[in-house]
Amino acid sequence: MIILMGLKTGILLGAALASMAALFLAMKHLPALIDxxxxxxxxxxxxxxxxxxxxxxxxxxxxxxxxxxxxxxxxxxxxxxxxxxxxxxxxxxxxxxxxxxxxxxxxxxxxxxxxxxxxxxxxxxxxxx
CATH class of the missing domain: 3.10.450 (Nuclear Transport Factor 2; Chain: A,)
Known part of the structure; x- marks a missing residue:
């Protein structure tokens, strides 16, 4: 049970970090995304x-x-x-x-x-x- 909860937390953290990395990379192209x-x-x-x-x-x-x-x-x-x-x-x-x-x-x-x-x-x- 504890291992399963740790795995679930790890997956969520990994997804959050991936989303933040994608957002950081997109900031470079923000003017083009706006217009x-x-x-x-x-x-x-x-x-x-x-x-x-x-x-x-x-x-x-x-x-x-x-x-x-x-x-x-x-x-x-x-x-x-x-x-x-x-x-x-x-x-x-x-x-x-x-x-x-x-x-x-x-x-x-x-x-x-x-x-x-x-x-x-x-x-x-x-x-x-």
Missing amino acids: PSLAKRPVAADGSHCLSRTPAEHVGFMDALNARIDPTDRVVVTETRLGPLTEDGTHRVTVDYRFRKFSGVYTDGRATGTVRNDDCSFEIQTLER
């Missing part, structure tokens, strides 16, 4: 590899923007612009968006920040509403 259009895109000097194809937006940037805006507001990107590559390997990014407040009133806003060209990491610097 398949980001998968296997070569690094481009214009930064386009950091944007989804349709609509052209940086997924992580938009998630961070949505986190800073009232959750009852619905955000729609109207335009995303990437500046030229700078010496420090970043692009200036400007996102114009429109959001609908819970009351139904539409308001325009703009967020600016930087996006690293090599790994597509980002930082939001200003948020205008």
